[in-house]
Amino acid sequence: MILIAVITLGIIGAIGAVFLYAVSRKFEVYEDPRIGQVQEVLPGANCGGCGYPGCSGFAAACIKADTLDGLLCSVGGDVVMARVATILGKDAAKSEPKVAVVRCNGTCEARPRTNVYDGTHRCSVESALYGGETGCSYGCLGYGDCVEACKFDAIHINPVTMIAEVDEDKCTSCGACVKACPKGIIELRKKGPKSRRIYVSCMNKDKGAIARKACANACIGCGKCLKECQFEAITITSNLSYIDFNKCRMCRKCVAVCPTGAIHELNFPPRKAEPAAAPEAKAAVKVEAQAAPATKSVEAKTVAKTEPAAPVTPAEKPEAVKEAPKAADNNNEIQPK
Amino acid sequence: MTIENNRQLSKNTIMLKTFRIGGIHPPENKLTAGKKIVDLALPKQVIIPLGQHIGAPAQPIVNKGDTVKVGTLIAKAGGFVSANIHSSVSGKVNKIDVAIDASGYRKPAVFIDVIGDDWEDTIDRSDTLVKECNLSSKEIIDKIAAAGVVGMGGAQFPTQVKLLPPPGNKAELVIINGVECEPYLTADHSLMLEKSEEILVGVTILMKAVNVKKAVIGIENNKKDAIAKLTKLAASYPGIEIQPLQMKYPQGGEKQLIDAIIRRQVKSGALPISTGAVVQNVGTCFAIYEAVIKNKPLIERVVTVTGKAVKNASNFRVRIGTQISELIEAAGGVPENTGKIISGGPMMGKALVNTEVPITKGGSGVLLINKNESKRQPMHECIRCAKCVNACPMGLNPTLLMNATEFGNWELAEKNFITDCIECGSCSYTCPAYRPLLDNIRYGKAKVSAIIRARKK
C-alpha cells in the first residue's frame, strides 16, 4: 500500500518538475549575466546616491554606457568603480571623494532665540511657516529632517549646539540630506586631501548688521576674505561669501582674516600661536568634532567656541583658541591628490 | 466634542441656509461687537510691505528722500496678478529695505516717516454719500486696479483680476461676504453698521463692473443688527438681497459661501467663477466705493484688536503700514502672560514673531492669547474617530492626508484631493488626539502642487 502511494506521489512530483522546468525555460527573461556580477561588487545600500534606482539600476546603467565617465557610486568610491571597470573592461573615471558639509554655525549660544516654535517638529514644516526661532531665517532649524533622510547614520543633531553635524567617516555623499534640508544648508563638497577642507559656515544673505545681530558667527559679507584670496576661489553674493572647493588651495588665509569666524577649516594641524595682530584673535579656528557627534562629547580639545562679541586682545585668549599666523602657512599647501 | 453655543442659534436657524459638507462651531467670543470704529492716531513711521497681495510683489517707484502725500502711488503692480500700492501717510520716504512681515520672513518694504497728514488733491475726503456711478464696466475695473484694491477678507487677491473672468466663464451674480465666521473678529460687522449705504453703493458698482443684475449679501445670524439695517436699506437698491445664514465655520470661505447661497459646489481644481458667482468681502466693497466714487486708493482699513485679557478691545481704523505695536498700545498694551499675538482670526491667522510687524491690506484683526491657551497639547496616535472627516468642509480625509504626507506618499495625497484643502483648520480644531493635521497637510499641499506644476511643464 505504501509502495503505491510512494510511486503515485513520485510520478506526480516528476510530472510537476518537468512542467515547471518547461515553463521556466519558455518564460525565461534573459538578463545579462554581467548585471549580477557588477551588482555583487556594489555596496548594496540601494541609497540612490548614484541617481539610479538602487544598485541593480546602477549596474544596468554601467553596462549600457559606453564609458564609465559620469557614473559614480559615491558610497563605494573609486575602489568599487575600479572593480566595476575591471569586470566590464571599461575605464573608470577618477573622482574626488566628496562629503556632506553643514554650512551653519548658528549654535544656541551664538544665535539667541527670539520666539518659541510650537508647531510640528519638522524642519520642512517650520521653514514653510516662517523664518524660525531666531533672527536668522537661513540657519539650521535643528529638527533633523536630514537625520531622518540619512541611510548611513552619518548625520546627527548635536544636542548642545542644536546644529546638524556630519560624521565624515560614515558619510557616503549620496546627497539625501542635501535634498532633505529645506534651507539648502548642506552641500556636497570635496573631502579634500587628508580630509582637509575650508568652507564658509553660514548661509545668511541679510545685510551684515542684521546678520551679525542675529548670530555671532554669521558671515557679514565684509569682503576681507575676498581680498585675501589669491586663487579667485571666493565670491560674495547677497552679503554672503562662498568658497569654490575646486579652486581652493587650502592656504587658510581667508580663515585668518574673517572677523566673525564664519570660515571654518577642518582637520588642519593647529597653527602656532602668535602674540601679534588683534584682528586674528577673532579668527578662532574651529576644528570640529568628528567622532560620535550624537553623544554629548563637546570636548575642549577639538572644539573651540567663538567669541560672541568683544574683540579679544592677544593677552586674554581662552583655552584652546588657536591663532592664525599669517606667514607660516605655506607648508600646508595642497598635497598631491 | 465641539462646544455648541446654543444661545446664539435662534429659533429659525433650521430654516436658514448654510453650506452642506462639514463645518464646526467654535465659540464666538465677539468681544468687540457693537463697538464703534475708532480712528487710530497716526504713527511716527509706517512700514508698507511691497507684497501685500497674492501674486508678484509690486515694484517701488519712489526713492529714499522722496516726499509723498496720502494716496501717492509708491509701487506699481508687478504683473497681471499684482496690485498697486499707495502711501497711507504724508511725509518722507526713509528707506526701501527689508522688514519682517506676517510671513515671518524679511521682505522688501517702503519705510515712510510721517509728517503731517496731507492728502493728494484728487481724493474726495467728504463724507457725503454719492449713489450714482456713470462709468462703464471697463472704467470701473481700471479705477479699482489703479487704487490697488485687494481682497480685504484676508486672502488679499487683487480685485481687478477677479472681476475679469477668464474666457469661458460668465458671471451670473455677485455674492458679498458679510459672514465674518472667524471668532473674535468684528471689523466687517462694524463696517456694515457704520458704512451700510456706502457698502450697498459699492455692491451696485461691482454689479455694474461684472454686468450682473443680482447680488446677495450673506451675513451670519449672530449679526442681527447688521442684517436688519442692511435689509431695510437694500430695499432701495434694485437687485440686492440680504441672506441671513446659519452660523458655522468656515462659512466665509469662498467655496462654502457659494454653496450656501446658490447651492452650487465648485469642482476640484476649478475657479469659483465657474459656478457663475463673483465673491467679494464687504470691506472690499467699501474700498471699491471709495476708489471709484471718492478717488481714494486703498490706504486704510478697520482692524479688530481683541483678546480675553485686552483692556480696551476695539475696532480701529488704521493706516496701512502701521506697526501692530501701535494698535496694541491703543488697546491698553500687551496683557501679562500673553503667549501668542495673531494677525487675523484664531482659526486661520498667522502667529507673529514680534509686534513690529505692520498691518497690511488683508490684516483684519490682532488677537492676543494668553500663555495657557497658546501652548499646544502633546499629540497622540490617531484613533480613527473620523471627527476630522466629518468636520472638513471640503469632504477630505485629513488623517489620511497627514499619513500620506508623513510617509511621503505624494501619489496617495494627490489622489485624495490634498490640493483642495482650504486650510481652514477645522480638522486640527476637532481632533481629540491633538494631531497637527493642518501642519502636515499644508506641507503636503505644497509638495504635491510642486509635483503637479513640474508635470505640466
Next chain:
Amino acid sequence: MENNLYVSPSPHIHGGDSISKNMYGVLIALIPAFLVSLYFFGLGALIVTCVSVVSCVAFEYLITKYLLKREATISDGSAILTGVLLAFNLPSNLPFWIIIIGALAAIGIGKMSFGGLGRNIFNPALVGRVFLLISFPAQMTTWPVVDALQAFPMTYTDANTGATVLHLIKQGGQHLPDYTSLLIGMKGGSLGEVCALALLLGFIYLLWKKIISWHIPVAIIGTVFIFTGIMYLVNPVTYVNPVYHILSGGLLLGAIFMATDYVTSPMSHAGMIVYGVGIGLLTSLIRLFGSYPEGMSFAILIMNALTPLIDTYIKSKHFGGK
C-alpha cells in the same frame, strides 16, 4: 519683545475634545447596563467587571512600560473601556483566572501586539471574548439565570445556570420569554447584553454627546431585522420573529458599543453602512444556519478585517462631487 512669543501654524484654538473624554463618555453610556447587571447578576457581575477592568489596565500598563518601553497610556481610558466591554461579554459565573487570561488576550493580542491604541485591526474586547469562547467553551457557555425577585444575588461561580434565549431559538424556539422580559433583562445571558432598555438609553446618550453616529447601529439592526424577517415570513415555524432576534443575545450590545469602536470601524458614513450591513448579514447567517447560537462576535471581527478595504474604496462625499 521681552517675553518670547509662541509661534505655531494655525489654527490657534482647539475644540477641547480629547480621547479620554470620548472613552469616559462611552463608560457613562454603559452605566445603566452595569446597574442592571448588578441587579440581576449581583456579586458575580461585580467581581467579573472588577477583575476584568483591573487586569486590562494592569496588562496595558505592564506591556507599554516594560515590553514596549514607552510612556504608559492607561490614562486615556481605553484600557478601562476594553475591560468593561470584555466583562459585559462574559457570563457572571466565570472564574477569575479565566477572566485574567481573557484580559491578556484582549489587551496583549488584540491591542498591544498591533502597536497600541489606534493601530489595532480587531476589537480588543471581542478578541478576548472569542479567545475565551474557543479555549473554554464549557465555562463560556453556561449562563446564569435571572431571578427577578432577588436583586443583587450574592452568588458568583455557584449561580444557577440555564439556557439563554438564543439557545432556545437554536433548539426550536419553544418557551421563549415575552418581549417585556427581553426588554428589561429577565433572561439569561452575559452581563451587558441582557437589558435592551439600558443599552438603548446608552445609545441615546452617545448620540447626544456626538460620540458615535447612528449609521452603524441602525445598519446592523436594520439588516438583521430584514434578513430574519424574510426568513420568518418564508417559514414561521422554523424561524422566530425578527423582534426576538433584535432583543436577544449580544445584538444590541454589539451594535451599539462594540461595532462602533472608532479604531476598527470605517471612517465615512457610506462605509459605515456597508460595514453595518455586513455585520448584520453575517450575524443572521451564523445565528440561523451556523452551529453557534450567537454570531455577533464573529461577524464583527470579520468585518473589522474588511474595514481597511472599505475605507480604501468608499470615501466620504467630496466637495464638488466625484
